Amino acid sequence: MLEFFNNLRIRYSEFMVGRYGMDKLNWAILVAAIVVHVIYRILGFFFIRVISWILIILLIVRFISRDHGSRTKENIWWEGKSKEITAAIASADRSWRDRKTTLYFNCEGCKTKLSVPRGKGKVRIVCPNCGQEMFKNT
Template sequence: MASGDWQRKVAEWLRGRRGPDDLAVFCVNLAMVLVLVNVFVHVWALAIAALAILVYGMFRIQSKNLGARARENEAFLRALGPARPWFQNPRAAWGELRAYKHVRCSSCKQRVRVPRGKGRLRVTCPRCKTKFEVRS
């Protein structure tokens, strides 16, 4: 078999599929963590749960129902909420937390980022243009 032949076959098989999204990657990573925990505690239910989560993650990667998978992924990302940056890039999230403080606008509840350690700051909300003071 020529080297380009298997690549063409894989590309044909993947046509019309979305591939790994955030929820699928989370499922595969969670399954790997459960398998590692199971190495030490030896609980058969944990192994079955890890296998089921892994199968679901692989199903998501190979599914051709793109609309349903996109809606599920969006619901997952909404459920993560503010914890999302900590899952995607923990190092950058830690740096963001140390360098900036996040405050909410008193009128429209928009989140505004202000630098830490600058004392009292007068902030203008980017959404409603309300001015308010915060301590950074």
């Protein structure tokens, strides 16, 4: 029995030579497929199951692909988008935690997010990025 598993491992290793394998986008697709499948199990709608299977097929195709260039471009695109989403969530979390002590404004010139202490009355705000001057009530 041990010999069978050793042969299986060797054959799998030989099959995967030159294949793309797993990356962050594949992990995200896998998690999305699992979440969609759980939603299908709860709601029971057939089209949700179809979406789950499409995600699994996409995962397998990316996993066994030999086109490293295209898969790498897709992964770089995904990492950029996931960083944007993570940064937006972190910014919203920080704004929520500091809501009692800090007010946030967007610069009228360059749309940079500026923070000002709360409760100081009318203050002059100068954007450090573009130099735009604003007067706001805190």
